[in-house]
Amino acid sequence: MTSTSPVYVVNESASGESTVAAGPDSSNHSKRVEIEFRGVSKAFAQKGQKDAPAVVKDLTFSIRKGEVVSLIGPSGCGKSTLLNMGSGLYSATTGTVMVAGQEVKGPVKRVAFMLQKDLLMPWRTIQKNVEVGMEIARVPKAERQAVAQEMLHKCHLAGFEKHYPFQLSGGMRQRAALARTLAMKPDVLFLDEPFSALDAQTKMVLQQDLANTLYNEQKTALFITHDLAEAVALSDRILVMSSRPGTIIEEITVDLPHRNNPLERRKLAGTGPLIGRLMELLHVGDEDAMH
Amino acid sequence: MNYRTIAGSIAILLVFLASWEWGPAAMGMPEYVLPSLSNVWHEFFIMWQHSELLKHTLITAAEVLLGFGIGAFLGLAIGVALGLSPTAEAMLSPYILALQIAPKVAFAPLFVMWLGYTIYPKILVAVLIVFFPVMINVLSAVRAVDPDMVNLIRIMNASRWQIFRLVEFPSAMPALFSGLRIASTLAVIGVTVGELVGGNLGLGYLLVDSEGQGNTAGVFVAIVGLTVIGIVAYAAVVFAEKRVLHYMPKANLATA
Numbered sequence: 001m002t003s004t005s006p007v008y009v010v011n012e013s014a015s016g017e018s019t020v021a022a023g024p025d026s027s028n029h030s031k032r033v034e035i036e037f038r039g040v041s042k043a044f045a046q047k048g049q050k051d052a053p054a055v056v057k058d059l060t061f062s063i064r065k066g067e068v069v070s071l072i073g074p075s076g077c078g079k080s081t082l083l084n085m086g087s088g089l090y091s092a093t094t095g096t097v098m099v100a101g102q103e104v105k106g107p108v109k110r111v112a113f114m115l116q117k118d119l120l121m122p123w124r125t126i127q128k129n130v131e132v133g134m135e136i137a138r139v140p141k142a143e144r145q146a147v148a149q150e151m152l153h154k155c156h157l158a159g160f161e162k163h164y165p166f167q168l169s170g171g172m173r174q175r176a177a178l179a180r181t182l183a184m185k186p187d188v189l190f191l192d193e194p195f196s197a198l199d200a201q202t203k204m205v206l207q208q209d210l211a212n213t214l215y216n217e218q219k220t221a222l223f224i225t226h227d228l229a230e231a232v233a234l235s236d237r238i239l240v241m242s243s244r245p246g247t248i249i250e251e252i253t254v255d256l257p258h259r260n261n262p263l264e265r266r267k268l269a270g271t272g273p274l275i276g277r278l279m280e281l282l283h284v285g286d287e288d289a290m291h
Numbered sequence: 292m293n294y295r296t297i298a299g300s301i302a303i304l305l306v307f308l309a310s311w312e313w314g315p316a317a318m319g320m321p322e323y324v325l326p327s328l329s330n331v332w333h334e335f336f337i338m339w340q341h342s343e344l345l346k347h348t349l350i351t352a353a354e355v356l357l358g359f360g361i362g363a364f365l366g367l368a369i370g371v372a373l374g375l376s377p378t379a380e381a382m383l384s385p386y387i388l389a390l391q392i393a394p395k396v397a398f399a400p401l402f403v404m405w406l407g408y409t410i411y412p413k414i415l416v417a418v419l420i421v422f423f424p425v426m427i428n429v430l431s432a433v434r435a436v437d438p439d440m441v442n443l444i445r446i447m448n449a450s451r452w453q454i455f456r457l458v459e460f461p462s463a464m465p466a467l468f469s470g471l472r473i474a475s476t477l478a479v480i481g482v483t484v485g486e487l488v489g490g491n492l493g494l495g496y497l498l499v500d501s502e503g504q505g506n507t508a509g510v511f512v513a514i515v516g517l518t519v520i521g522i523v524a525y526a527a528v529v530f531a532e533k534r535v536l537h538y539m540p541k542a543n544l545a546t547a
């Protein structure tokens with residue numbers, strides 16, 4: 001395959017679990033499946049309610065180790081619900097969720113998650129915030145500090161260790177949240193619109209850092225976004241969800257180089273048509289989608 | 292506060308003290324209705340020498356301290372417990388509401404009947420009156436913890452205790468301190484009412500004693516003494532709050 005023409009692979013029905021197309025990093029072929037949803041649905045039953053309507057249904061897909069997969073879909077379609085099932089916060093109503101080779105029944109080790117909100121604890125310094133996961137895991141203090149400082153350095157926050165969250169700008173706080181996420185040394189990252197509250201420039205810099213780390217450390221990530229360009233810039237594959245009850249209607253392979261360098265990838269000729277295809281799938285600009 | 296507002300405040304104080312000193316005489320008010328400032332000041336020295344003013348002040352201060360400390364501790368503990376257990380809170384809420392509405396100082400005579408003319412009924416009134424604002428504030432703060440922050444550390448495999456220690460308890464701190472501010476002034480009210488009701492201890496006792504003798508200046512001395520204790524208690528809470536909540540942007544701390 002070449003990356004000069006707008007190439008994308010669409011599986012009209014994304015139900016088969018082994019239809020994962022190879023990303024640009026073809027070594028993924030041999031890698032084990034890290035995240036897997038098999039016939040998963042979720043309904044939130046109110047008290048005394050027997051059969052609540054499903055928020056998401058028939059979710060079946062798998063993500064290999066080292067893959068970065070974006071999830072897009074109309075708001076309220078259940079993207080966050082899907083992610084919360086992956087990270088063990090919600091249990092699936094039907095079906096199985098597997099992460100790192102084990103069935104998810106509660107929080108799984110070596111999984112980290114990051115939201116649009118930075119969720120920094122205002123009473124802790126930035127460094128202490130980055131350390132919190134290690135503190136929970138009872139990592140010795142010296143090691144904790146060393147790792148936190150390394151992560152802060154990596155996220156361009158060296159010198160801000162002793163600051164409190166209120167002293168930092170929104171972009172810096174989200175950097176700190178990223179440092180905290182990476183300090184967990186996770187194998188699997190669940191990211192729920194982590195950059196959507198940032199201005200365009202800060203966003204691109206953070207995307208660059210994230211993409212670099214994910215690529216270099218071969219981490220697996222499921223990334224929710226409503227920014228179609230971001231989805232194309234960062235991922236190997238894009239899963240498109242329908243409106244509620246959400247299910248995966250399309251799976252698009254982003255067959256473009258530079259997964260570790262979103263700034264370069266954004267400039268490629270193949271990016272535009274892919275975004276166009278995503279807009280079509282989400283009915284962006286359609287009469288009935290505009291309110 | 293800038294210099295202008297400080298100067299303004301001092302000017303108001305001076306005007307107030309001056310009108311206290313010369314106002315009553317100018318309006319032809321007798322000393323036994325409104326004694327002048329210098330007479331109250333004079334009475335202060337008399338009471339210091341002959342009525343053990345210092346001893347009574349220290350007793351009242353100790354009662355306030357104990358009542359505040361015990362009431363705040365119980366309010367914190369039970370507020371946390373009920374905050375973490377919605378079932379218990381739902382079960383108890385009608386009674387909590389009833390007790391909260393009940394005028395706590397009305398219990399003072401009852402406590403005196405139970406515990407005699409000692410310092411204990413006074414402390415008990417203070418405990419009761421301090422308890423509620425602290426408990427209610429802590430309870431709602433524990434309830435209002437950001438669920439996403441709890442989820443964040445749940446994903447990090449935090450235990451129930453770690454969730455409490457790392458997120459729920461620290462997030463309740465600002466609310467705890469606003470409860471403590473209110474409680475510090477209420478503690479003085481509780482102790483005073485307890486002392487007014489019975490016994491021969493404390494500034495409240497000196498107050499009724501002076502009243503019985505028609506010594507209006509003595510009543511004023513007692514009132515000023517109680518106010519000073521209240522101010523010190525409030526300032527101590529504000530001082531502790533600034534220490535503990537140093538991580539908050541300055542604008543979010545109430546003025547003090």
Ligand SMILES: Nc1ncnc2c1ncn2[C@@H]1O[C@H](COP(=O)(O)OP(=O)(O)O)[C@@H](O)[C@H]1O
Nearest residue numbers: 044055073074075076077078079080081082244
């Ligand atoms: N804990 C919950 N209890 C009840 N309903 C929920 C809960 N979480 C999400 N929902 C519902 O599920 C639907 C999908 O929500 P969400 O997954 O947050 O959507 P998205 O992230 O795609 O915008 C929404 O209609 C929401 O009201």
Ligand SMILES: [Mg+2]
Nearest residue numbers: 079080081192
């Ligand atoms: Mg969402």
